[in-house]
Amino acid sequence: MNLIWIAPPAAGKGTYCSMFKDKYGFNHISAGDVLREEVKNESEIGKEIASIMAKGEMVNDQLMKRLIEKKLTTLDLSTAFMLDGYPRKLNQAEDYEEILGKLGLNVDKVIFINISKEIGLKRVLGRRTCPNCKRGYNILTGLNPKIEGICDNCGSALESRSDDTEESYSTRYDVYINETKAVIEKYRSEGKLIEINGEGAPEEIFKELEKLLGVNNG
Numbered sequence: 376m377n378l379i380w381i382a383p384p385a386a387g388k389g390t391y392c393s394m395f396k397d398k399y400g401f402n403h404i405s406a407g408d409v410l411r412e413e414v415k416n417e418s419e420i421g422k423e424i425a426s427i428m429a430k431g432e433m434v435n436d437q438l439m440k441r442l443i444e445k446k447l448t449t450l451d452l453s454t455a456f457m458l459d460g461y462p463r464k465l466n467q468a469e470d471y472e473e474i475l476g477k478l479g480l481n482v483d484k485v486i487f488i489n490i491s492k493e494i495g496l497k498r499v500l501g502r503r504t505c506p507n508c509k510r511g512y513n514i515l516t517g518l519n520p521k522i523e524g525i526c527d528n529c530g531s532a533l534e535s536r537s538d539d540t541e542e543s544y545s546t547r548y549d550v551y552i553n554e555t556k557a558v559i560e561k562y563r564s565e566g567k568l569i570e571i572n573g574e575g576a577p578e579e580i581f582k583e584l585e586k587l588l589g590v591n592n593g
């Protein structure tokens with residue numbers, strides 16, 4: 376089985392990817408991580424990417440395609456895998472299907488975790504973390520510490536570590552939704568889209584996803 380994740384920023388995609396990885400051993404391919412990895416390893420393709428980024432340009436679709444293809448050929452594809460951060464646009468989806476086709480595969484399911492911008496903003500702007508024990512809080516979604524600004528667990532002062540402002544989150548959200556809209560519609564019309572409301576409790580959403588994917592056999 377292979378999955379594509381589509382989720383606006385702060386939808387909780389990272390959490391669900393980790394849950395599927397930990398519980399079922401799914402391979403997780405993050406397009407952003409793959410890109411950084413190649414640059415760091417100074418591979419041939421990594422050097423090309425570095426020179427494009429040094430010029431302040433975007434990594435083009437052709438390069439993304441080569442990158443994802445290279446990554447997939449290093450994996451044992453008999454293990455389920457999930458891709459996140461790619462494809463984000465219709466032509467990238469076509470590129471990706473071409474890659475899969477060469478490997479004798481098709482896109483199986485596309486998971487769209489839908490959250491409103493309002494909820495995403497609350498999650499991002501309300502996030503507080505304990506620098507000592509790493510416990511997370513959120514002062515805008517009801518996960519407040521008992522004493523304001525102080526970790527319940529260890530008494531350290533909580534930190535706000537989000538780089539996002541309301542404006543930057545709003546822009547990132549809009550760009551993401553606009554970019555991925557065509558991909559979502561494509562897979563919806565092909566009957567491959569699993570759309571889930573991402574505003575509930577993560578454990579419940581994970582259970583729902585397990586059910587929809589038919590992976591939990593007891």
Ligand SMILES: [Zn+2]
Nearest residue numbers: 505508526529
């Ligand atoms: Zn703490």
